[in-house]
Amino acid sequence: MAEPPAPQTDDASPAATAWAAMLAHWTDLARATALPTDDPDWRRLSACVGDVVTLQAVTLALGELASCDPATQALGADRAAVLIERATAGVARAWRNQPYPPQLRGLLDDARTALEQAQARLPARPAPTADDAKLDA
Numbered sequence: 726m727a728e729p730p731a732p733q734t735d736d737a738s739p740a741a742t743a744w745a746a747m748l749a750h751w752t753d754l755a756r757a758t759a760l761p762t763d764d765p766d767w768r769r770l771s772a773c774v775g776d777v778v779t780l781q782a783v784t785l786a787l788g789e790l791a792s793c794d795p796a797t798q799a800l801g802a803d804r805a806a807v808l809i810e811r812a813t814a815g816v817a818r819a820w821r822n823q824p825y826p827p828q829l830r831g832l833l834d835d836a837r838t839a840l841e842q843a844q845a846r847l848p849a850r851p852a853p854t855a856d857d858a859k860l861d862a
Contacts, residue, residue, distance in 0.1 A: 740789055747785060751778045766826065769819045776815035777829070780836045783808050787839040795848045802843050809836045 755778075758771035770777070783805050790801050813833060816825070825833070 743785060747781060751781070754778070766823075769821075769823065770829075773816045773819035776812040776819070777832065779808055779812040780816075780832050783812070784832075784836045784839045787836075787843040790843045791846050798843075798847050799850065802840065802847060805840055805843065809840055812836075 755774055758767070758774045762768060762771075787802075787805055790798055790805075793801060813836075816829065816833065820829075
């Protein structure tokens with residue numbers, strides 16, 4: 726009797742492994758923040774867990790922006806900026822002038838730093854032409 730074929734074991738790329746690990750982390754975080762608690766900091770974190778996940782995902786994605794088509798990198802950076810702004814506002818609403826825990830402050834700083842670094846690596850945009858001016862008119 727012939728043996729079944731061995732399963733293929735393609736090594737996952739580091740990016741795929743990182744995304745899988747983050748997904749597991751986000752799932753655990755979402756489950757944990759759904760538990761009832763009297764801790765006001767935990768309730769605030771629970772209120773902005775979606776924003777925390779967004780910040781972590783955008784930070785990770787910005788690290789890979791340079792591997793995208795150069796024609797779409799600026800758009801990706803612009804979208805990341807909007808997502809970071811919205812998530813930061815969500816965190817601010819949840820914490821209502823309370824001091825952020827150091828890990829949350831670090832997450833916000835990491836997202837902004839990743840955006841600044843990604844923007845600095847963007848390919849140069851071509852100078853506007855006369856045809857561009859006609860389109861704006």
